[in-house]
Amino acid sequence: MTTTVPKVFAFHEFSDVAEAVADYVVYAQNGALTKKLKERKSSAVNLNLDDKAASSADMQRILSNKSISSRDSSKKAKKEKERRFKIALSGGSLIQILHEGLLKRDDIQWGKWDIYFADERLVSFESDQSNYGQSKRKIFDLIDTEKYGTPNIYHIDESLIDDPQECADNYEKVLIKGFAGRDSVKLPMFDLFLLGCAPDGHIASLFPNFQENLREKLAWVVPVEKAPSGPENRISLTIPVICHSHRVIFVVEGAVKAPVIKTIMERPEKGLPSSIVNEGAAGRVSWFVDDDALTDVFVTKKKYKFHNKIEFNEPFKEEPATTEK
Ligand SMILES: O=C(O)[C@H](O)[C@@H](O)[C@H](O)[C@H](O)COP(=O)(O)O
Numbered sequence: 148m149t150t151t152v153p154k155v156f157a158f159h160e161f162s163d164v165a166e167a168v169a170d171y172v173v174y175a176q177n178g179a180l181t182k183k184l185k186e187r188k189s190s191a192v193n194l195n196l197d198d199k200a201a202s203s204a205d206m207q208r209i210l211s212n213k214s215i216s217s218r219d220s221s222k223k224a225k226k227e228k229e230r231r232f233k234i235a236l237s238g239g240s241l242i243q244i245l246h247e248g249l250l251k252r253d254d255i256q257w258g259k260w261d262i263y264f265a266d267e268r269l270v271s272f273e274s275d276q277s278n279y280g281q282s283k284r285k286i287f288d289l290i291d292t293e294k295y296g297t298p299n300i301y302h303i304d305e306s307l308i309d310d311p312q313e314c315a316d317n318y319e320k321v322l323i324k325g326f327a328g329r330d331s332v333k334l335p336m337f338d339l340f341l342l343g344c345a346p347d348g349h350i351a352s353l354f355p356n357f358q359e360n361l362r363e364k365l366a367w368v369v370p371v372e373k374a375p376s377g378p379e380n381r382i383s384l385t386i387p388v389i390c391h392s393h394r395v396i397f398v399v400e401g402a403v404k405a406p407v408i409k410t411i412m413e414r415p416e417k418g419l420p421s422s423i424v425n426e427g428a429a430g431r432v433s434w435f436v437d438d439d440a441l442t443d444v445f446v447t448k449k450k451y452k453f454h455n456k457i458e459f460n461e462p463f464k465e466e467p468a469t470t471e472k
Contacts, residue, residue, distance in 0.1 A: 153397075153425045153432040155412070157441055157448035161400055162247065167451045168398055168435050169248025172234075172339065173255060174454040175394050179232045179338035180259055230259070231299075232338050233325075235384060237265040237351055238278030239343045241398050246285040254455060258296015261325060262287075265342060265389070266352035266371075267318070268378035269308040276378050279303070301325060303382060311370030315382040319368040322384075335367060340392035344399050347376055348407050348419040352383035355419055361386060386420070390427035397421060400437040405444060408436065412446040 158164045236245070249255060264278055272280040279302035287300060301321050307314035326335035348355040352371045355361075360369050363385045371381040389395060399408060407419070415422040425432055441448065 152412070152446070153429075153434055155434045155436060155441075155446050155448050156451040158435070158437050158451070161244075161437060164398065164400055164435050164437050165244045165248035167248075167453070168244055168341075168396070169252055170451075170453050170455055171396060171433070171435070172245075172249065172341075173252060175234075175339040176232045176256065176260070177455070179393070180230050180256060182230070231261045232256070232259055233261045233263070233336075235263045235265045235337045235340045235389075235392070236278070236282060237341055237343050238268065238281060239345070240400065241341060241343045242278070242281050242285050244398055244400075245282075245341075246289075249286065250289055255295060257290050257292065257298045260298035261301065262298050263301045263322065263325070263337070263384075264303070265340065266381055266383040267303045267314075268352070269303075269311060269314060269380040269382065270378050271308065272302075272305055308380070311372055311380045311382060315366075315368045315370040318382055319366065322367050334387055334391040337388075337392040338394065340389050340395045342389070342395065342397045342421075342424070344397055344404065344407060344411070344421050345376065346403050346407055348410070348421065349374075349376070350397070350420045350424065351389070352381035353386065353420045361418075361420060361423065363387070386423055386427060389424055392428065393431065395424060395428045395432045397424075397432070397434045397436075399434065399440045402439040402442055404440040405442040408440050409444045412444055 156167060158167060236242075262282075264282075267278050268274075268276050270276045272283070274280060279300075283300075287298070290298070303314055303318050307317055322335050326332050342350045344350050352374060353360055354371070354375060356375075357371065360371065360383065363369055364387060366385055367388050368382055369385055371383055373379055374381055410417055411419050411421045411425070415425065435451070
């Protein structure tokens with residue numbers, strides 16, 4: 148493994164992390180929803196009905212070119228309207244970060260979001276251990292859907308929580324459907340993949356010592372049994388899926404995370420799951436970390452530059468507190 152160093156944005160406070168992550172999510176959303184479609188070359192020519200030189204055959208050609216061109220642009224407009232923002236969410240403290248950051252924003256086009264889960268703990272949705280359950284209670288149920296639309300949310304089938312393999316296979320089918328079928332896409336491409344990192348180094352539900360899962364090349368979703376922390380049975384999206392995303396971010400806060408962040412940043416050769424992603428998605432990975440989690444970590448910290456300083460429902464701090472490095 149080489150030593151790819153990702154961008155690390157550092158912040159004083161949890162609330163600063165939340166604000167910056169929300170800004171980055173909106174930036175990714177806007178990028179996904181306004182991506183330029185390749186202009187199809189149109190052979191249309193200017194129509195000049197007074198042009199006496201134009202023969203009737205010429206006129207026919209001109210008129211038919213004109214109608215192809217207008218068909219093209221209405222197809223393009225339709226495609227643009229149908230564009231979706233595809234995002235994968237992890238669980239843990241990330242949900243609280245998103246709760247604090249996203250719900251304040253008035254520039255989120257929730258109705259155009261397709262939300263999937265990076266992983267899921269196989270417990271009832273009622274449980275506060277359920278990633279979907281927690282996201283629903285802390286985010287989805289609180290969206291003003293009349294104003295911003297309703298996102299499509301793709302969660303596991305709760306009736307399969309006793310069978311990790313079946314549950315993983317079923318969720319993979321959900322992804323295949325959402326990403327246009329496995330025959331046409333080798334891997335799904337999320338516009339944004341959001342990850343946390345636990346003190347033991349697991350990301351999504353990919354644990355450091357579960358080498359088989361970490362080496363998985365074909366499956367999009369794997370079952371996880373006997374997880375060493377939290378609920379034992381889980382499913383997780385795999386490393387190739389994470390690394391195929393357009394953008395990946397890690398959101399980490401708290402002094403308890405400092406030792407693992409130190410290993411990830413300073414000893415990538417140890418091959419922790421995050422280091423594999425830093426390498427596999429090099430150039431597309433950003434870390435949003437608070438100062439506590441960076442205690443004694445030797446890494447170049449960047450100051451986050453906001454992309455969308457927009458009207459917040461709450462007064463917006465003129466100078467968001469980020470570290471000056
Ligand atoms: O379901 C899970 O276990 C999560 O998706 C997991 O990967 C999480 O992101 C980390 O455990 C960090 O969680 P904290 O931010 O709460 O430490």
